[in-house]
Amino acid sequence: MLDAKSSAALTDLAPMEAKCPIHADADHPKVPPARTGILLANLGTPDNYDYWSMRRYLNEFLSDRRVIDYSPWIWQPLLQLIILTKRPFSSGAAYKSIWNHEAGESPLMTITKDQTAKIKEAMHDRYGDQVMVDFCMRYGNPSTKSKVRAMREAGCQRILFFPLYPHYAGATSATANDEFFRSLTHEKWQPAVRTVPAYFDNPKYIDALAQSIERTYAEMDSKPDILVCSYHGVPKRYLMEGDPYHCQCQKTTRLLKERLGWADTEIKTTFQSRFGPEEWLKPYTVEEVARLAEEGKKKIAVCAPAFSADCIETLEEINEEIKESFEEAGGEEFTYIPCLNDDDAHIEALSSVIDDNLAGWLSRG
Structure with a gap:
């Protein structure tokens, strides 16, 4: 404040x-x-x-x-x-x-x-x-x-x-x-x-993301089974028409994984906030967290790298709707890692x- x-x-x-x-x-x-x-x-x-x-x-x-x-x-x-x-x-x-x-x-x-x-x-x-x-x-x-x-x-x-x-x-x-x-x-x-x-690949931005994840994990009793990087979605048609958003999101996840020194299996890219009847970028976060729970990943963390500040899509959609999807599928521990907000x-x-x-x-x- x-x-x-x-x-x-x-x-x-x-x-x-x-x-x-x-x-x-x-x-x-x-x-x-x-x-x-x-x-x-x-x-x-x-x-x-x-x-x-x-x-x-x-x-x-x-x-x-x-x-x-x-x-x-x-x-x-x-x-x-x-x-x-x-x-x-x-x-x-x-x-x-x-x-x-x-x-x-x-x-x-x-x-x-x-x-x-x-x-x-x-x-x-x-x-x-x-x-x-x-x-x-x-x-x-x-x-x-x-x-x-x-x-x-x-x-x-x-x-x-x-x-x-x-x-x-x-x-x-x-x-x-x-x-x-x-x-x-x-x-x-x-x-x-x-x-x-x-600035999706800016080293200081990637490092700020990594620090926020490391702080959260350090406070937990045990490491989550996987980190889900949930990005705001757009229709798949936009990608096919030349919008670079999908590729930039994938690169952020890759750079974050490399900065953290993690394996591919420890981090995943998904997309949220689908609207309307057409196909959007996949996998959809709300469905993917349920699939992960059914697969046996009972403890997950979710971050939202595409958002510079917490908002309705993170505080309500991720922390309520997406969390509920995970728990209803058998998930046991859901951790939302806040956006970077005004972190130094x-x-x-x-x-x-x-x-x-x-x-x-x-x-x-």
């Missing part, structure tokens, strides 16, 4: 002192000193778990053609008349079960704020007042458009846009970038921009990625 100092730093978006250019007329608009913005982006979250908050959020999310690419003539009537009539109730109940009631927000929002505050501190240690760090959400609030505008008003003439997805997918990184570039169309003075590519090794990995992508724009102090 943020302390008072970090919280104040995160919300301090006021521009540095703006001044008229030296040789300009007295009535010339004041211009703030030039800075570089670092805008972190995550998936998004509903404002609350009530019906209408959930409906607004789900409508925005499920209307994104990057997420659901069926013809709108077919999809929108189904979405508006059937799915959005029923799903806000079930999704709202799921969010309520994990909601941060003390802060009045979802865990994803809380964690993203914590991550941003720590990255802001790290960037200011490196670059001082040359940088401004903030976050936005692809769906819901705070919107990408509002944060791009805030950075421009604060004097950011360059913006590094960082989708917090280790692995590239059209339905995650690409749609975040789409929204960022759409936001720039509303700016009279557009900043120079860069987008951060996927994770913050260092993300900061290192930012440093690499600021090269040529800024030099460390």
Whole structure:
């Protein structure tokens, strides 16, 4: 959780002192000193778990053609008349079960704020007042458009846009970038921009994952029979159409296995969160954990390397639905290893990625 100092730093978006250019007329608009913005982006979250908050959020999310690419003539009537009539109730109940009631927000929002505050501190240690760090959400609030505008008003003439997805997918990184570039169309003075590519094989990211697993295993009486790396799924069709997500997930698991010094039999890649009738990337986590239990692997651990922060898909789907599938099939001990969240090794990995992508724009102090 943020302390008072970090919280104040995160919300301090006021521009540095703006001044008229030296040789300009007295009535010339004041211009703030030039800075570089670092805008972190995550998936998004509903404002609350009530019906209408959930409906607004789900409508925005499920209307994104990057997420659901069926013809709108077919999809929108189904979405508006059937799915959005029923799903806000079930999704709202799921969010309520994990909601941060003390802060009045979802865990994803809380964690993203914590991550941003720590990255802001790290960037200011490196670059001082040359940088401004903030976050936005692809769906819901705070919107990408509002944060791009805030950075421009604060004097950011360059913006590094960082989708917090280790692995590239059209339905995650690409749609975040789409929204960022759409936001720039509303700016009279557009900043120079860069987008951060996927970091699925970054050594510091892999090491942070490995450390989190080693810490968890060290606290257990005996080692689990297998570690399941559960990645968010996408339709198999996306792979066949050229999306690199599947291959990047497989490489992360391989690099993690090598870093841990494990055998192939000790770690497995699966995919969760299947939606709709078509085939998705396999094996499906919910089915695979049941198969492992029936095979005699009664003690398993599950981690979620594709998620930079715990959210509904990890706290509710993995820790409840997938756990239940494992136990109903005869599994005895299920351990969920939390996402990297604001762990110091994770913050260092993300900061290192930012440093690499600021090269040529800024030099460390």
